[in-house]
Amino acid sequence: MEHGWSQERLVHEIERYARQRRLDVASTPSLRVYVSEWENGRRPIGPLYASVLRALLGLTDRELLDRTTSVGSVVAGYDELVDRIDSSHNLSLGMVDTFMAQTELLRTVDRQMGAPALVDQMQAHLAALEESLTFAVLPSTREPIARALAGAATLGAWQALDVGATERAWRHYELGKRAAAEAKEPMYLAHAMAEQAYVLSSAGKPDLAVQLAQEAHRTVGGKASPRLLAWLHAAEAELLAQAGRPDDCRRSLDRAAGALPSGDTDRDPDMLSIFLNGNHLTRWRGNVLARLGDDNAMNDLYAALAGMDATFTRARAGLHCDLAQAHLAREERDQAVNHLRQARLLANRTGSTRHRARVDRLGADF
Template sequence: MERYAQQNVLDVPTTASLRVYVSEWENGRRKISARFAAILRPLLGLTDRELLGAARRDDPPVVGGYDDLISRIDSAQSVGLSMVKTFTDQTELFRTMDRQMGAAALVDHMTGHLTKLEDALTFAVLPTTRRPVAQALAAAATLAAWQALDAGAVERAWRNYELGKRAAQEAEEPMYLAHAMAEQAYVLCDAGRPELAVTLVRDARRAGGGHMSPRLQAWLYAAEAELCAKAGGELADDCRRALDMAASVLPPGDEARDPDMLSIFLNGSHLARWRGNALALLGDDDAVGSLYQALDSLDATFVRAESGLRCDLAHAHLTRGEYDQAREHLKTARLLASRTGSVRHRRRIDQLTQRL
């Protein structure tokens, strides 16, 4: 808590007082105030409901409940395409806010959004109603999982990816399943299992089969290349082959958004960033040129992406022994990571700073 407060310029009591507060919170003798909840939420990766406590477990159970059940079923039955579009539009709004402001401020909003979608799916009866809701849930759960990973809530990220995969299977949408599996591979990589992550992203490509859009195929190859680079060793050649495959299947032009998969943003500039990142991990001198090309063409609204790109550039300059340039990029990366509240990027910045 003290480190978090120092990094975010917040005032907290002395260490002795904090120890008393923590003890009293754990024993139920003191309520967590809004001031401390704002610190504990990102530190513990918890929602307000999880942090402040849900209903007591010894509350008496509701007897019967058939009227409420039928009401929920009838309500879910009335969910039409217009309501599904509303869910999808809300997910899109959260996606836009996430890339500009970061995930930390959206935890409670995303949790509520997922709860509504899960309820709609839980009480929907017929497949014609369930499938479109399941597709919307798959997209929202995968976004929530990436946000949780960025905020350092690893277990929630994993569970949300599992939710997204189940929803994609129910919706019979191989593209959504492949995307959720491939992003989940990053959890394994961050946990120190890059080889297993490579296996999972390759399985994701097989799961998508012949149903994937060219842009999603390119995205999967690019993800495989990055994970191969992080694994290193014998997978270095696989990394370069995957980058070549990504370039060969990526549609030409500046358009980045995949109309068939709204969570996918990938064009030549984005791929240049991915290529530079992978080559930097392999210690290749060509990385710097690709990364500066990506920086020059980066959309200004992708604030968190710029933080990651600055980290990639710092890594590439460190590999070349260019410490002043690396230091400048890390300085900017840290400012952007603090702006978006990215725990994942701050961790990487700290690791790279130790090499200066």
């Protein structure tokens, strides 16, 4: 068997690969039969298993699908390895820019239309970046690819969290953290850590989530851009609210306001994953105050709604949830129902499992 694997080991590797990528493969007993029949040439290899075996064994389509060639008979593929190394070594900065542009396109579509339609595209995009990084040799080649991978993996993780795929989200955040560390980009690392804290909070670990967000602060130290620093403080404030620590939460909101640069610009030139300006922070503060049951949330939320970019469809769904929660705290049921109706419509449009679940929780009070 290629790689010196037994049939049982190959079955195990297929199952592990499938779990990581949420692929639907046959049961263990059936896989044992398939592997045996593949080796003996009695069963053709279908497209799903061909893609898995290509990744696991480094086999080409011709080697896999040729009826005269068994899975275990392929010679060591040094020529193919050298080709891949050469391709990654010659990867131009223009190609890295292409990867970044694709991430940006996926970010824009996600913001307006939601994450469910992008699962396959994001998986393919991350796989291409991982492939390029795997066969890059020198730091001068690896670091730009790793930086691109860090940004893409964090976006993929947030999309996975939005559709309820929490384990996939966690794995993508781990991938983003490893890539950020290799790229020597502490800002990307801190951003991935702070977003990963949301997975912990959603999983019922709010105190651990706060600790991870605070560790993100320590990780980036004094190397954070002002906009990222404001974002980290705001994220920590939200997590503190979820952990039931209102005083600490309000202090973090004040720090976020103090760190945020003035002006309408929302994109951080030093880190394209960050969108934050005064209007965004007002919306975020309203969200946090609504979670605390603070009556001051209302003014912030309506101000944010008036100034919100119409293309931020999913964010608008969240804002209507916040307004519903704020009205419920004031026992203004008619207004709450109206905002819940709009939130549900937008959440259904984007396919956001996270927002639909929140709408259901708030609606349970009626």
